[in-house]
Each structure stands twice: as structure tokens, then as C-alpha cells.
Amino acid sequence: MTVFLLARLALALALTSLALPSNAGAAQQPQADPAVVIQRDQVRLTVLTSRLIRLEYAEDRRFTDAATQVVLNRKLEVPAFQTSSEQGWLVLKTEHLTLRYREHSGDFTADNLNITLRLNGRDVEWRPGMQDNANLGGTARTLDGLDGGVDADGKQLDLGRGLLSRGGWSLVDDTASHLLDDSPWPWVRQRAIHGKDWYFFGHGHDYKAALRDYIAVAGKIPLPPRFAFGYWWSRYWVYSDQELKQLMQEMRNNDIPIDVLVIDMDWHLTHGGLKDIRNPELDPLGELLGWTGYTWNRDLFPEPKKFLDWTKAFPLKTALNLHPASGIPPMEEQYQRFAQRYGFDTSKRDYIPYRMEEKRWTETYTAEVLRPLERQGVDFWWLDWQQYPQSRAIAGLDNTWWLNYVFFTDMERQGKRPLLFHRWGGMGNHRYQIGFSGDDKISWASLDYQSYFTATAANVGYGYWSHDIGGHAASALSADPELYLRWLQFGVLSPILRTHSAKISSIERRFWMYPQHLPEMRKLIKLRYALNPYIYTAARQAYDQGVSIVRPMYLEYPEQDQAYQFKHQYLFGDDMLVAPVASPVDRQTLVADKTLWLPPGQWYEWSTGATLEGGRTLKRQYALNELPLWIKAGAIVPMYPELQHLQGKVDGLVLTVLPGAAGSTRIYEDGGEGLGYQQREHASTVVRHRLNAAGQRAITVLSREGSYQGAPAARSVTLVLRSTLPAEGVTVNGKPLARSEQGPGWSYDGKTLSNVIRLSKRSTREKLEVVVSSAHSSAQQQQAVNGKLGMFARLSEATAQLKIEVARSNWWATLPQSVLGAEQTASKIAYQPQDALALLQQFDRNYPRMLEEIAVLADADPAVAARYVKFLSPQEN
Template structure:
């Protein structure tokens, strides 16, 4: 009780401080001990691998924050300065900078920096071209099909990133606008004029993660989104009414599809035209404009009651905004806003968009947006597609400034909430204002195939929360737009990406309701439910992104910088520290109904989650996947924290599941907080350490007492241990006490040993000791890949039943085949015979083709096809092998 009261008082104090200072917690003025000034130049040693370099013709050096770099007051790293003849030298543990004194602006002849790349000295100088930059991201993929814009063939260009294979990068901040440092609300201001240079040099070799950590030290952390943001976002551009939205949610729930966020596209509001066809500027239902702030009462008669309903259903809402057209005279609250701006309007009476003006911005939020927020709107989807630069301040990106103003307004006004924003990328520094809306991609396999690379590469500028239109937006090809297989594979990628939101244009064929694709619906639902199960793992990775600057979704070269395959395997990525994902991004073979994916597995032994196969790393593999299967890999021994089945993320379940593949050891921490609010920036959170070890007869899992306090932290919880790819266990002890047999059921179909504990205090250490039958631990290889085989045998049985029913009502399936298909059932009833049953199945499989041909309905050709369906490794043709060898060389 006292602990809760103390926490409440501390939390309130934190909110008061945060509300008072807002963005001012960052300090753009560097520690004087890190600064070396010499005439017209100033060097600031920010870290051992990051140096700020300034030249000013009037010696006016800038201490204000720029829009990208907001914090320069860092712990001063060890460095030495010396003046040797005409040269000034600054030396850290990693860099040596030399500048020819009194020689003017930086150029090749007067400035150089030496750094290490793979233990070899390299020299950088101004004007050196970064030919190996690994890129960052871009504002939008509007109209693009993969990397090509469909109407003019223009190629999509990504901006430069912060990391390069060359081991260095340079950010020129010279022309970037500044923040004025105002305590009320930090606002944009111009730089002093003159011949000035303001550069940031990153010299890190291939320590890419260190480069990103340094970047977020000076450019701000990657904010942790609220927990609900990691759930499913429903979105579709459609003319929905109140009743239809409620029916949609009811149907989602009836189909057991979890959902957390409802996005309401632009038809929630009235649209006002300003054209000769509409001289009276009255509401209309046509397409003469996008901007609007007044509820369409024909669709939502009582918005307050609708938003009360979403809150009661534990749904978060976001309303779509297109702010560019300004404020029409017919909008609600138009008159008080005009008065706040002293009557400043256009000749037609419209209030012109001017977010760069602080007075305008404050009035805009007070009169246009705050009323909707008070009704219950949780965050905003800003859909800015107009001019990129402000008409009122040269060089100010409208996209960046919208993101900054909306995010920090929410941060200031609602300290009990965690700011969330949904908008496009606005340039370096925009990582501080998540989540990204990637824009209107064309519905095609090419668009899907580009998104894994695009999402992972954005982490090179810290932009870790892209939200794509899962399923695609523009229905250029009507047949593809209604292709259930394409939508399924897009969903599977979306569930294993940072933000999962389905969407489509106002199209008559681009359907986004899963149940409208009955052939693929079960797999779609499974993918969504798996996403929710992974949330503890993803949320921990999101916290680590805040702490370290390493985004959830990142390229392979972060962990394997010295492997060439890490750079060329651009359709796969690491999702957090443990999971490797290589989404299916091409259609399945029409005959086999299996899709092929090539995956590069780094050194080590990897578990293929959907098939149960153990695969050796250090090689490129080529595998075939059914519609149920996703190429997802985890290293043997890894512990993955998960949820049991949940339907919503606003409540924290009173159980945690640890999934583990026997065969190794691991030691992790998983993260928790109350899911919302800004206390996570201080001390309102908790970590739980979990360690696995091999023992003589099995496995020991130790769950250490949880460290930390946060609002609504549970006092007790239960644990479930899932041993994946496991034979049945004989005995389980929890804190020395034996569990009854019904507390550790064996799932033979998935070859998973499930172990349930009772409830334990979070202050208590819990030790789960698992013991196998004598000799069984050494024979785990018998289950390798069998879980996937069991599923495909079950599907084979369905095909044979259909064939039998179609051709002869009295026909049946040969008993030897039924015996193969029933193997997991036999194992479930007789777990002690698991190995002998698996051996029996292995002995029978070579005869399957022969048994199939005894069925009059199955031809020799069909039998070969059915047997091939059970093969997971794809055959590589001679031509493909030559291509692979060429890539390796």
C-alpha cells in the first residue's frame, strides 16, 4: 500500500515537471570542456566517434538546437588537443582531426579526420563522396509500385543515411533551421546569416549500432509508442457511418480477430468547396476539397456518443486531417478562431494555413482540434500531400513542422498520455515524432517486395515506426487488388513489422475485411493472433530502441557488418535482437501452391518457427512455404517472451509465456510499464530477467524477481513455458515442487511441451526445472522439422478425402496413409513412445507415393505432386546455382 502511494506521489511530481519543461529537457549547449575554439572555427567533441565542426566568418557560433540536433551537453569523452606549427589537432580514442589554423572555411586542403575501418587507418576530408552510404528513408511512397512511380516511371530515391560501409558519414547542418529555446513552446527560428558551416562527422568503422546510439544522444531518443500501438489498426478509405463502424467491430470480435485502433479517414468530416461551382461555399458530398473540421452529422449524428462507445470497447481512435486548405467560414468554432487571429482571413473569408506562426498554431489547436480531443479522439492522422516547404518561412518543411507541433502539443497538453502521431517522414530528426505513414503504394507484388527493405533501411536514420498500407492502396490492377494470396502475404509481413495497419483506397475491389477471403481467412487470423502473442517481445524491443537508438526492424548488417551477404539479403531483416524475418513477397507456384524464399542464415543453428526445422547457419538456404507458413527464424536456445491469447492490449494479461527452443542457453530481460503515459522516460517501468540453462537431464528456467515500479503493476502472475521442437518431458519441478501431469500437457501436433505454473508474486524468484526421460534429451533430432510435416500431412489427408468423396462415395484412404497422418495423435496419447512413433513414420514416408497410387482417384502424376508437397527444401536449378555462386563471389 505504502509503495503504491509513494509511486503515485512520485508520478504526479514527474508529470508536473514534464508539463512545465516539455522539450526544454534537452540541452543544446555543449559542456565547455568539450569545446575547442580557434579563431573562426569551433570543434565540439560530442563522443569519441562524433565531432561537431563549425566555421563562422564572424565567429558567431550557434548554441541553439537545430531541428535535427537538440542535445549537445553530453559526458565529455577523453581527448587531447595540441597545436603543432600551423595545425590544430584534436584526438579521441577513435578519431584524429587536423585543421590548418586560420585557413578559412573547411575544405580538402585544410581539414582531415583519421579513423579506423576494420583495424586499418582511413582518412576523410571535405568533398569526399560517400559512395557506400546505406541510405535512410524518404517522405512518401505515394504512387510507387516498388521503386517505380506508376504514372511517369520516376525512380524512388532514398535520402542518405547515417551509416556507410565506408565507415563514416557527414551531416551538413549548416542551413537547417533552429529552435528558439522558448520555455513555453520551443519554436522555429532562422539562423544568423553569413558564411557559416555546421557539420557533424560520424567516424565509427562498422560499429553501426554505436553510430546510431551517438545520433540519438544528440538528436533525441526514439519515443516509445503506447502499448496499444503494437496491436492491429483497422483502416480503410470508405464512407463509414456510426452504425457501420460498430457492426465492423462486432464482426471482427465475432471472428476472434483482436483490434486496438480504429482509423477514421476523411469522410468523418464535412468537406467545403472553394470553387466557381460552389460560390456559396456550402457543404457538399463531392470531391472539391479534402480539408474539414466539422463532424458530418449525417454519418455521425452524435460524435460524443460514438467516441464514448469506442472508449468503452477499449478502442483508440484517430481522425484523418488534410490541413492545407486552411479553415472554411462554415466550420465549427470558425468565429472564435478568427477573433483570436484579429480577423486575419483571405478575401473569401477562409483562415489561411500558417502553422509556422505560433499564435496561429495555438488558436488552431484550441478551436479546431481540442474539441475533438475532449470528445475522445486519441491521436491524429495528418495526411499532408501538398507543398513541401512553408509559404511563410523559407526552408521549413511542412511535413517536419506538422509532426513537431502535433507531437509536442500532445506531450504538453496530455502528460498522462503517451504522444502518438501518424504522418509522413519530414527529414532528419523526425524520428522523435512517430509513427510514419508511408503513403499510397500501388497494390502489387512489387510493392510488397520493396517494403521489407524500405522498413528496415529507415532505421539508418532512427525512423523505426513506418506504418504501411498493408494490402496496398492504389488498385491499378483490379485483379491483383482482389487477390487473396497477395493480401495474405502482405498481412503476414505486416504482423512482423513495427506497426500493423491494413488500408486501401476507396475501391470496389480492394477489400480489407479478412472474412471476405474465405480461402485465406484462417491464415490471416492466425497471423494477427500471432502478432498479439509477440507483443511482450516487440514492446521490449521498442523500449531498447528508446534506450539505444536501434530500431525494432533493422537490416542484417547491424549484427553482421563484415559479411557481404548481410548487405545483399535485403528482403530479410532482424525484428528485435532474436527474430530473423524473410517475408514471402512473391506468388506461390500455381501447381504446388508453395512459395519459394531464399534466406541467408548467419552462423549458428536456427529454428524455423512455422515448420519446426532446425537449420545450420553460415549459408543461404532455399525453402518452400505453404500459405500457413512464414519464414521466421530464431536461434536455438533463445527465450521469446509472449502473451497468451488476448483480444486487446489496453489491459495487461496476468500471464507471461516464454517460448524456448531446447539446445542452448539464454539470458534476457523483458520490459513492462502501464502501456501509456510518459513515466517511462523516468522510472515508471519494470524489467524482469529470465535465464535458461541446460542440465544433465533437461532444462532449468529461472525467472528473477521483477525490478521496478509502475502504475497498475500486478502483484502476482502465472507463467507458461513452451518448449518448442521438443519431445515430451517426464517431470517438472517449480521451486522444488513437482507439477501434476495435467499442468504440463504435450502438444504433439506442434511438438511443443507446454508447462503451466501457478501464480507467483513478482517479488519472488521462480525456478522451473524440466526433466526428460533417460536418453530422450539426446534424441531431440527426431522432432526436427516434424511439426511442419505433420501440418502438411494433415492437408494431404484433406485432399485425399475430397478426392475420395468426389469420385466414389464408398472410397476410402489406405490405412498406411491414415497411420502416417495420425502420428501426432498417437504421440499425444502415448508420449513415452514418441521416438518409436516418429521412427515408424520416417520408415513409412518413402512408401507414400506407392500407397497413393493404390487409390483409383490418384494418378501417378498426382501422387508425385502430393509427395513433393511434403518437401520443404526447394530444388535449385543449374542456372539458379550459377547466379547464387556469382552473388557469393
Template sequence: MALLELRGVLAGLALTASTALASPARAEIPAMRGEAAPAAIVQRGQVRFTVLTPGLIRMEWSPTGRFVDDPSQVFIDRNQPVPNFTTTTRNGELLIETAALRLTYALGSGRFASQNLHISSKKLAPAFSWRPGTAENGNLGGTARTVDRYSGAVHIDDGKRLDLGQGLISRDGWHVVDDTKSFLFDDDKQWQWVKKRNCAECQDLYFFGYGHEYGQALGDYAKVAGRQPMPPRFAFGYWWSRYWNYSDREMRDLVRQFERYGIPLDVMVIDMDWHRTDDLSWDPKYVKRDVFGESVGWTGYSWNRSLFPEPQRLLNWLRSRKLKTTLNLHPASGIPSSEESYPAFAKAMGVTGGAPVPFEAADKRFVKNWFDITLTPLAAQGVDFWWLDWQQWPESKLVPGLSNTWWLNYVFYTQMQRAGQDRALIYHRWGGLGNHRYQIGFSGDAVISWDSLAYQPYFTSTASNVLYGYWSHDIGGHMFADDTPESQRKIDPELYVRWMQFGAFSPILRTHSSKEAGLRKEPWRFSPEVFAALRQTIERRYEMAPYIYTASREAYDTGVSILRPLYYAWPDQPKAYAVEGQYMFGNDMLVAPVTQPMKDGSAIVSIWLPPGRWYDSNRGALIEGGRTISLDYGLDEVPLFIRAGAVLPTNPASVRKLQDSDDGKLVLRVFPGGRSTSRVYADAGNSEAYRNGEHAFTTIDSVRDTSQTAVIVHPRQGRYVGMADDRQITVELPAAAFPRQVKVNGTIYPRSDDAREGSWSYDGETLTARIVVPAQPADQRITAEVTFAPEPAGVDGLLYRMKRTAAAVAWLKDQWAPPTPLPDDVSLAGQIGQLIHYHPEQLALLIREFDARVAKLAAQVNESRAKPEVKAEFARRMRAITQSR
């Protein structure tokens, strides 16, 4: 296809983007609207049906004929556009039909039961027929409150498997949420609060019918149960956390080390030793008890001045380093007389005689005083958000049955929305359905083991089935099993690297560990090889941030989380359900983290590639899917496959703080194999105004094959406060042949070695053509066109052969005994990337010479005076390289 034809195709592709303009005013908190549109309601005596979407019907039975219009803990927005449906009454039977469902109910027959209520599918696959009591055998699971003391899915104390409960989707094609026992919200316009239902006998059910259109079910749930809120942009950076009694000086030294080694960092987590813990004891025989019989010592709100003599100055210093700070809270023990805020708090609550002020999160008076007197002053010092750790007792004592975890998550999140213009963010345990509205999840104290790492991809992806899309794990694991011998209580560097790699391709990247001297996870404490792999992993995370942030917006809009199972996209492929260690990360990345130790320098991973073509990022090759493959991965490699033809928006390598990354610079990586249309999202980064139209999208159309590429970056649509007027775009073409001509907006660009603006260059180490477009107004279109020299034989998979050969040569040098020099071909083969970088126009010749050298390297070394074991190992390495072709 000629470039002129490509331009015509791209120009005809649909452009969809937000054009909303917004003022810099503070965004309104999303309202909870419990009452549905009257036209959606069908009421007949003791029953009421509300058609919320074609695939979602609310079903209520009340003995008095009085129904609930208040928002519930789970369902907060029933005021949806009314879908088309019909209502018919015949022979005493009510029939409701939507485009997807057919519901029948025998009027006057009482409570919903298998004899009087039936729902069947219309034009859905698989077809289904449901009655109350029908077994749901294909439910795909949800998530759990915590993985405390679990090694993988197995608890180390009792051997029980972790129960993930039920998710919203099922292979059966339907799911029912029983909302009968959930609590309701009142109509207080200042701060809606919990209240009980009045009817204990009533039924309140929500039927989801969707076949295998899983995304439709999740989207319908998001409409009525609330959207997944976007975390602030900085939250997608690296979080440092360790359970350790850091001092002010130690914390400053730690940050300076990150800066010294050039490791990106955005969030500092300070665990509970920020406050005094004098009463804390891990032995139950010595634990003091508060007025409710709960352990004292974990709760605290007064700085430990021996560690932090002047906390305000430390927090100011952290902020000057552009770091966000969160503090750990265990709130269940209330406010004892030892707290600095106690006198004012006790007076406000009417407590006298020095008695502790008991904790009760469902008491609005307590909570308001808690924030006004104790927590808000700490936030004013520079605490950006709170880490809600263990909350001790499961339920409120004021409102029996109300989960403390669920309610505290609501209280803290909405208080942050009420208090200021920063985007609300908390970090907490999962409390149940509806808690997806209050990110981010803290999964708890996982046991350090390969089993735990292997389980976390499945655990994280399955949580998307309840829209809980932002799990934050203790990357590297939290604790050793109790029976771990002292000699083995140290970090396995390989396990830690692999866990970090999973963390980089998960919603939140946060390291953490228990208070044990041997659990030191600072990257610079490891060997050079491990340090390089850890730093590369963190840097890769920062480069991917625009892609991740765009996926976060899509999760907000659609209900489909960033990290999700393969069966969302391939519901009719049995393998999509069977490969629990793989997942989609956004729309275009398939990840299968390494979760087993290496053998002979690499780990062999079995990967199911779904139908279609995929770009293997480690090999630089296009692979046909619809099959299972086994590939080897070195310590610094991640099994990552990208949809053929995809365009991934990334940051320049210079970005070290995500709160600074929206400066108008963007790198677009255009992968081989076809055409695509994608969008890049941006907003102010830390404002609630993204909900109300303050954001922008840039649409990108591309076509790339072996002979040519065309990329169109459309004018940006939308506005937000602080948006850069200009943008500087760099287009990167991985696994590219040598360009014959590069043209941008009709101007032919020259080739350069330094990648200056208005030119293109070729990186021989990564086989990437790079086009640097000068900054220009973002409301102008950019069209980049590239024609390539004929793709040389052997370029497919060349990246893998280059990396493996360089590694083999480096290994051989370490084993080589002087004074005999290395064979010339060995030295040249080990630096093929640099040779290509010097003369990319000779790419075809250099590939032929390289492959010819590689084919004879083992024989040349075998003829040398190297030790027999060195010859044998080098031959093994080279055999793996030559067989990869």
C-alpha cells in the same frame, strides 16, 4: 552438464535491470539542451569543435567567431558527458584526438575545405581518411517521404526509382551531417518554436566516425538528436483503416464483426469522410482553390452529421469496446467560414468579413488557436490521436525553407505532450532528419502489386539508418495502377495474406485501401483457408507483443530500431548487404517474408542464414547458419528463424486488446540450442513517464540442450503506476522431447492434460512441453528445471513432416471418391499430432510408426482406384515430405 552445474552457471550470469521508482505524477517533456558542456568545446578564432562522443565531433566555422548554441531541428541535446580527448597545437595546426578519431585543422585558414581539415580513424575497421569533399560511396541509404504511386521502388507515372537519400551509416565507416541550413529552436520554456539562423555563410557539420560499428553510430545520433520515442502499447496491435465513407451504424457493425469472429483489434482509423468533403474533386479542372491556390475540400474539422449524427456517442461506444480512434487531417486549407469553429477562430485571429482564416503552421498564434478552438474539443470527444495526411504545399509561407511536413509533425507531437498524461502519438509522413522523434510514419499510397510487397521489407529496414523505426504501411497495398483492367481490380487473396504476414512482423500492423468498392479487406470476406491464415497472422502479432514492446524499449535506449538490416549484426558478411528481403525483427528473430506467388501449393524462398545456429520455426529444427538455403512455405507459413537458445516473451493466446495485456501473465518460449540472457520490459503502456524511470525489467537466464533445460526468472526490478504485484509465468519448450521430470523452485510438478497451474503438459500438435507456474509475487525468483527422455531419432524436423502430411491427407480426402475407404495408414498419418498428444510418453515409438507409414503412403494410394492425376499429385506431395528428412 548436470542441473546443479546449470544452476551455478545461471546464478553467475550478470543481472542488469532498472530499479528506479517513480511517482504517478505527469512526466516532464524532454528538454532540448543545445549548449554543450564547456569541457567538450575547443574554440580557436573562427572555428569551434565540440567533442560529443569518441566518434562524433561537431565542427563549426563562423566568419565573426560567433557560434550557435541553440538546439536545431536535427540536433537537440549537445549536453553530453565529455569523453576523453586531447588537444595539441603544433606548427599552426590544431590536433584533436579521441579514442576513435584524429582531427587536424590548419588554424587561421578559413572555411573548412579539403586543404585545411582532415579526420582519420584510430583502431577502427575499416580505416578511413576524410577531408571535406571526400566521396561517400558506401552510404547505406535512409528513407523517403512517401511511396505514393510507387509499385515497388518504381513510380508508375514516370518510371523513376524512389530516392531514399543518405542514411547515417556507410560501409566507408564515416558519415557527415551538414546541419548548416537547418532551422533552430528558440528558448520559449512553454513551447519552443522555430527561428532562423543568423549567419548564412557559417558552416555547421557533424562528423560520425565508427568503422562498421553501426549500432554505435546510431546510438551516438540518438544521444544528440533525440531518442526514438516508444509508441503506446496499443499501437502495436491491429489497426483497421479503409478510405470509405463509413456511417455510424456501419462502423458499429464492423466492430461487432471483429468481435463475432474473435479477431483482435486495437485501433480504428477514420479517414477524411468523418468531416464534410463537399468541395472535393479529383478532376483538376473542377478543383476549387483557397487563398493560397491550394485545393479545397480535403481540409475539414466539422463532423459530417449525415454519417455521424451524434459523433460523441459513437466515440464513447468505441471507447467502451476498448478501441482507440484516430481521425484523418489535411490541414493546408485553413479554416473556412463553413466550419463550426470558424466564428471563434476568426475572432481570435482578427479575421473579419467571413474571409477564411489562412493556414500557417509556423505562426504560433494560429497554431495555439487551432488547437484551443478547433482540435482540442474534438480530442475531448474521444479522438485519441491524429493522422496527418498530405499537407499540400511543401514549405511554410511565413518561414521559407521550413518543411510543412517536418514542422507539423513537431507541432502535433509536442502539443500532445503538453496537453495531457497520455503518451504522445501521431501518424504522419516523413519530414526529414530529426523526424524520428515524432512517430509513427505513414508511407502513403503504394500500388497493389507483388513488387510493392517485395520492396517494403527493404524500405522499412533501411529507414532504421535514420532512426525512423516505426513505418506504418497500407498493408495489402492502397490502389491499383491506373491501367489495371476492370476485371483485375480485385484483391488477390494470396498477395493479401503474404502482405499481412509481413505486417505482423513489422513495426505497425495497419490495413488500408483506396475508396474502391472491390477493395474489401475484412478477413471474413475470404475463403475459409485465407480467413484462417489472416486470423492466425493477427493472433500471432498479439502473442508477440511483449517481445515487440521490449524491442521498442531497446530502440529507445540504443537507437537500433525494431526492424533493421542484417548488416547491423554481421557488418563483415557481404551477404548481409545483398539480401534486401530479409531483416532482423528484434534481437532474436530473422524474417524473410514470402514475396512471390506459390506454385503447386507452396512458395520456394531462398534464405541466407548468418553464421551461428538458428531454430526454424516452421520445421521445428535447428539449422547451422553461414549458408544460403531454399525452403518451401505454405499459405499460412512465414520464413521465421530464431536464434538458438533464445527466450521469447509472449502473451497468452487469450489476449485481444494490448491495452489490457499487462495483467501479470507472461508466456516464455525457450528455444533449443544453447544459453541466453534476456530481459522483458513493461510499463504503464500509455504514459510519458517511461522516459523518467517508471518502468520495470525482468531478467531471464536459460540453458537448453537435448537432455535438460534450466530457466531462471529473476525478481522484477523497477516500478510503474498500475503494475501488477503478482505474475503468472508459463514456460513453453518448443520442439521438445518428452520430459522425464519437471521441477519448479524445488517442487516436482505432475503431468496433466489440461495445463492447470502447478503442472506440466505436452502438446502433441506443436511438440511443445508447457509448464504452468502458479501466480506468485513478482519480487520472487522462479527456477524451472526439466530433464528429458533421450531425444528420439526423427524428432528434428518432425513438425514440418507432420504439417505437410496432414495437409496432403486433407487434400486427398477432398479428391477421394466413395465408397472405397481411405487406407488406414493414410488416416492415421494425418493425425499424428493427436496421437502424440494422447501418448507423448510413446513419442519415440510414434515417430518411428509415423515415418514408416509416410514412406509407403504414396504406394498404397497408387494401388487404389483413385484417378491417375490424384495419384500423381499425392505422390509428389509425399515425395517432398520424405525428401525433407
């Protein structure tokens, strides 16, 4: 640490009782290296990278070197560039850009400034005033009141302009952005505007490089605590503490993992407000009476500290809802303490107005309002801000942005890994997550829009949107279990998984209230928890590289037109593609059609076990319990064994290896909370596999690199080779591993057609070499098992239903032997794995005849028989 930073740390500790300086302040290096600055009269150019240039015009030659709301850091590694004067023009050349400015010509215009870059073998020229019509969008503050991104007047939501454009360039105008001072807790100050402050991004279609450059100057995307990637329960409802305890116990009784409890606004007193939203009562500050509150409603929570102690023991992380607009009402318990510390005259019992932009007010607020509640056990805050958008004291300061900054950095100053829950406040807000997208309508269109909305937000680094899974505002579909299940499928493969709804009794979010779908809903939540190592690794990638977990297709495939056309599918980390189903199943086929684009390469369909060639558009059909998840062939998916929560140590690891010639992954780990991850308190483990010359599958788990407090010194590892035929033998570090159905050893799971290799707990510093031998080539295995997982699952469902249909008309009748025998194939393989290939070949031979016999099933309704024939017919590969 430099002497300068040590001095700042000492000053911060001297000035405040809060333990640590804000990372936002510590990270600020707003003054660029003089070597990259070129000034000509009233114009200053700063070469930040070879593709990012700051363009300033100041009529009074007073340029800004302070941090702004958007840009914190300008002192980057000096890129190679050269300048020259050519016939009165300043010419600046980097590896990727050529800038020309007519010297002594004043403010930027289309006549005196241009920048040229290369895009797909041709020159692209930018001049001031050009419209970026190819911009790929950013994000918006909220989805409140929208139905599929459209408001009640039919107007489409404007997502603004992001950093990425098919045109190859984008311009960020930071002229009106407020400044942050260099105090221990950097604070907003008004900016005198005397010209222009632009940032030109000339990255062509190297979108990832644009995002890397953005976080280099605008700050990294912080890594949320690990628990944030678990399941969040939230509902707008008047809960008592006993009702919440019962609800959480029901979660556990129904085997639903959970990590976060969000308590909506009725935790606090509402002072007689909120009686009738159609005719609301206003408080003296003109806000809705009772929306702002900080005093526990002890009729609902008689002993708040004891209740929060209970949540900690469960264990749960707890967030409370806040609406801060009305400042500190005189009815609050904190009123006198706040007024005494702040110096407010309480003789008239006036409301203490909201003044979050004033540092003394905010320091009083954090000390007298937030800290006591946090000491009781509140872990983070849901800032449900719905009031005036801009500060009344500092012109142009967005309250949403500023609240995000204050709450996030306040937690950071305490040494915590920050987490808040609020709305998007504009550029620079990627540093203060998580976003709450708001109160959209319950509809298929809203579900469909959320996948596009979430992925597009990656274009401004705002990668942590949390949606009301299931939708919020009532509609004709409020109680539709099918829509809720499909929404949950999207939710488990979105950044933050949180169910929520309006305070309407007909909207139900408890999974066990949908008994016909409970097993599938439970399975989805457990998949979310199993995927945590993959998700958490992707979250670290967002911190390091600026590429969000959920990202648009064109980030990886910028030259493929389909990557832009298929807006409602997205990439989930490096290896997964998700194409959410956003339409009901056809009652005649029991499936929903989904047209999607698979990028070039081979892709593995999680629900069916089919490996398909990409580089084409496909029409797939998904039954209600089938997840539209695709994974790159050969990928290794790091997973956890079954968990109830993500708090505490997990010393087991499951490595799922998908069919393919080779693959690798790097698994990221840290302590899950705290700020150590920003330094050296983290670790990673590389895993790779390949087919060797002998046709064996060789899997290597390298020794762990790095460490952190609480890192497991040893752990068990389970390898799952999905969609394969039974192995002949397995060796571990050169020694044979015995077959075993329990404990260390290897076995074959006929239900998932997977070889499962369970290894005893061993040092994480030990390298593992596992070699799996097979009597069959990879081509034979592919032919035998391809798509069988999906066929087995559909056949089991169809058989169960057909038995009911047949018995309905003829109670002593049974299904054809071809149906019963085919449906038992997985069980037969489980009993006799050595016969797996023969049983699968027999299944393929008999399947067409089985469909024919179902089609003419005499004891079932012909329409029912036809429906299940369509349901069971193999999909085209």
C-alpha cells in the same frame, strides 16, 4: 531535478493552461560543455563523443549554440581527447579519430581538413568534398504512386543518405536546419547561415554505436503507447457510425483482436468538394475543396460524442484524418471561435489561412480546433498532408516536419504519451512517430520493397513506418487473396500493423471476406498480440539505444557480405529474422521458393520446427500458410495468453523456450500510456535457461526489477518448451509439479510437440526455478522432432485435399493406410505421449513409402498426385 528545470516548469505552468512543458524543450541542452570545444578563428570543433565531432565554420565567428531541428543536445559526457599543434596544423585525437586542420586557413576544404579512423585494420581518411558512395541509405517521405519503389517513369525512389556507411564514416550537414528557441514550447526560428555546421560520424562498422550517438545528440526515439502495437483498422470509405459499429462487432464475432480505429476524411463535411478527382474544384487558397475540414458530418455521425463513447467502451483508440492546408474555412463550426481568439476579421467570411509556423495561430488551433474534438474522444490524429512541401512564411521549413513536431509535442505538453500518424519530414523526425508510407500500388513488387524500405529507415532512427497492409492503389491483383495473406504475414512482423486501401469497392480488407484464408489470417493477428511482450521490449530498446525494432541484417553482422546483399530480409528485435515471401506459390508444388541467408549460429524455423545451422544461404519453400520467421536457437520468446486488445492489465505471461543449449531474455513492462516510462516508472524481468550437468533443462525467472503504477503484484506464468519430447518430471522451486491437462501442472501437447508447464499465479517478486527432466538427450530430441511441425501441418492439408481428389473419381475409394496413419501421428502422440519417440521414429520409417504410394495413387489425377508428392517431400536441412 535541477533548479533551472524547476524554474522552467514553473514558467511553463504560468504561461499556459496546458499542463506540462514539452519534453522536447525539457530535454534540450544544446550548449556543449566548454571542455569539449576548440576554437581557432572562424573554426570551432566540438568533441561530442570519441567518434562524433561537430565541425563549424562561421565567417563572422558567430557560432550556433541553439537547438536545431536535428540536434537538441550537445552537453554529453566529456570524452577523452587531446590536442596539439604540429607544424601549423591543429591535431585532435580521440580514442577512435585523428583530426588535422591547418590553422588560420578558413573554410573547410580538402586541403586543410582531414579525419582518419581505423576500419578493419586499415586507415580510412575523410576530407571535405568526398562522396559517401558506400552509404546505406535512409528513408523517404512517402511511397505514394510507387510500384516496388519505382515511379511511373521507371525512376527508383531515392532514400537519401543515412548515418551508416560501409565506408566507415558519414556526414550530417545541419547548416540549413532551422533553430528552436528555449521557450516552454520550443518554437522554430529562422537561422542566419554564415558558414557550415557539420557532424562527422566516424564509427567504422560499429553501426549500433553510431545510432546511440545520434539519439544522444538528436533526441531519443519515443516509445509509442502499447495499444499502437495492436491491430489497426483503416479504409478510405464513406462509413457511417452504424457501419463502423457493425464492422467492429464483426471483428469480435470473427474473433479478431483490434485496438485502433482510423476514420478517413469523410468523417467531416467536404463542402461539396471531392466530386470528381479528375477535375477537382479548388478552394480560395488554391487547395482541393473539402480536403480540409473539422466539422462532423452529422448525416454519417449524428452524435459524435456518443459514438466516441462507444469506441472507448469497446475498447478502441480512435484517430481522425486531417488535411490542414486550407487553414480554417468559414463553413466550419470552429470558425468564429478561432477568429475571435486569434483576432481575424470575419466580415468578409474569408478563409483563415494556414499559419502553423506562427505560435499564436497554432495555440489558437490547438485550443479551438483540436481540444474540443479530443474532449469528445479523439485519441490521436492522422495528418494526411499532401499539399505544398514548405512553409510559405519561413523559407525552407518543411511543413511535414513542422506538423509532426507541433502535433507530437502538443500531446506531450498535455502529459500524454504522444502518437501521431503522418509522413517522414527529414532528419530529426525520428522523434515524432508514426510514419504513414502512403498510397503504393497493390503488387508483389510493392510487398517485396516494403521490407527493404522499413529496415533501411532504421539507419536514420525512423523505426515506426506503418504501411497499407494489402496495398493501396488498384491493380490487377486488387482482389488477390494470396497476395493479401502474404502481405499480412509481413504486417504482423512489421512495426505497426494496419490494413488499408483506396476507396475502391473491389479492394477488400475484411478478413472474413476471404473464408478460405480466414483461419490463417486470424492466427496471424493473434500471433501479433501474443508477441506483444517481445515487441514492446524491442520498442524500449529503440528508445534506449536507437536500434529500431525492424533493422537491416548488417546492424548485427556488419562484416558479412550477405548481410548487405539480402536486402529484403531483416531482423525483428534481437532474436528474430524475417524473410517475407513476395511471390505467388507454384501451382505445381503448392509452395513459393525463397532464397535467404541465415547468419552464423543455429536458427529455429517457427512454421516447421526445424533447427538449422546458419552461416549459409538456403533455398526454402513456403506453403501459403507458412510464416517465414526464424528465431535464434535457444531463445526465450516472451508472449501473452490470448487477448482481444492491449488496453488494460495483462497478468499472464507465456515464456516460449526454443531448442538450444542456453538462452536468456529481459522482458520490459510499463503502464502502456503516459510519460512515466521516461523516468523510473517501468520494470523488467530476466528469464534464462540452460542444460545443467544432469541433462535437465533449468529455467529461471528472476524477481521483477522496478515498478510502475498498475504493475501486477502477481501473475500466472506458462512455460512452453517447443519442439521437445515429453518430460519425465518437473520441479518448481525444488518441489515436484503434478501432471495435469487443466489448471496448474504440466502436460504434453502432441500437436506442437511441446511440454507445457502452467504455474499458478504468484508474486512477481518471487524467483522461480523450474527444472524439467527428460529421459532423452537433447541430441535425441533434436533428431526425433526436427522439422516435424511443418511436416504434420502439410500432411494434414494434403490429406484433406487428396480425399477430395480420390472421391471425385471413385466415391468408395480411400487413401492408403500409410497416408492416414502418418497424418494421425500428432493425435496418437497426444493420446499416448509416453510413446512419442517410438511414434516419431515410426513416422520417419514409413514416410518414404507413404510418398511412393501417393505417387502411384490410382484414384487421383497423376498430376495431382505428383503435386502432393512435391508438396510433402522433406526440405533439405
